Amino acid sequence: MNTQKLKKIINHVFIKHGLSNKHAKISSNYIIKAELVGAPSHGLARLKMYCNRIKKKLINCKPKIKIKKISQSISHIDANNAIGFVGADTGIKIAISNAKKTGFGMVGVKNSGHYGLSSFYAEQAVKKNLMVWCFTNAPPAIAPYGSTKALFGTNPVCFGAPTGNKIPFILDASASIINRGKIRRAEKLGQKIPAGVALDKNGKPTTNAKKALEGVQLPIAEFKGSGLAWMVDIVSGVLTGANHGGKVKDPFDDLTGPQNVGHLFIVIKPGIFVGKNYLTQIKKNLKAVKRLPRSNMIKKILYPGENKYAKYKKNIKKSIEIPDNILQEMNKLNAI
Ligand SMILES: NC(=O)c1ccc[n+]([C@@H]2O[C@H](COP(=O)([O-])OP(=O)(O)OC[C@H]3O[C@@H](n4cnc5c(N)ncnc54)[C@H](O)[C@@H]3O)[C@@H](O)[C@H]2O)c1
Secondary structure (H helix, E strand, O other): OOHHHHHHHHHHHHHHHOOOHHHHHHHHHHHHHHHHOOOHHHOHHHHHHHHHHHHOOOOOOOOOOEEEEOOOOEEEEEOOOOOHHHHHHHHHHHHHHHHHHHOEEEEEEEEEOOOOOOHHHHHHHHHOOOEEEEEEOOOOOEOOOOOOOOOEOOOOEEEEEOOOOOOOEEEEEOOEOOOHHHHHHHHHHOOEOOOOOEEOOOOOEOOEHHHHHHOEEOEOOOHHHHHHHHHHHHHHHHOOOOOOOOOOOOOOOOOOOOOOEEEEEEEEOOOOOOOOHHHHHHHHHHHHHHOOOOOOOOOOOOOOOHHHHHHHHHHOOOOOOOOHHHHHHHHHHHHO
């Protein structure tokens, strides 16, 4: 389907479910963006989930978002259970504004929800020539190292840096081998998941998406990935006052209350220590890697973010393909 037409439909669905025009626009933009960067795990496949939560009043359509200024650089936001896209969008915009004024901006957000891809927010800072770290916690998916029970979310770590060219450096990776959305989408489409990414509830390796969702996802690099997920839980949840330690509610399966996800955004001026020399040095840094001898396994040495940028440029000219059962879900939501 044509991107603009699709965006209008999603926008309309959100407005029908009660979001304001402004919040519907923010949310539909991010959902379409996920499709365009080749991350359908965080796109249309989640529309029904957001609408369900709105209908059950677990996402607040008319949030009174409170912004507390702690200093010129630091702000604390209570998103009042707004849809996660809006809680996070408010947060990153304030972190950017604080960093522009003082060189350093940090914003903690509590009472938010699932915000999609961290790169949505990192990109906004990098476009303003700022360096950025984004963190969010998520519902239990990964077992802490040594345990058999899922407790940490797939908790992505995201870092963005201006490169002096139009393609930003954006490393945006979950602490699990694959993100949970890929497993959710595979379940919806009746597809298998790759081997080696999850265990079923009895601790046996599985490629069955449903069984994987009932079991645990494997972290990247064993205790190191589980440690990263833990760090993200601490900075997103403990630090901001959001849920943590396994208490973030699953947006699909747990309708007992708002998710209370937490996010942390840290934004700095990249010349904070070296001034204009930053751009000279980052360009040298990227070149040093690009010039290395290339493994036969790959066509080109890329930096993080290059692949998503290339997909976006390619996909923006095409229509978005929607699997049949996701289209049916969308049609039902649009008809409400
Ligand atoms: N909101 C949430 O609760 C939540 C939770 C988990 C993950 N997520 C999102 O899911 C996405 C992460 O999924 P993933 O871990 O499966 O990501 P991925 O494996 O697709 O990509 C991870 C990173 O590796 C980089 N990369 C990929 N191929 C590369 C190559 N050939 N050379 C160099 N770099 C390369 C990508 O640019 C990206 O920065 C992120 O956008 C994350 O924010 C969201």
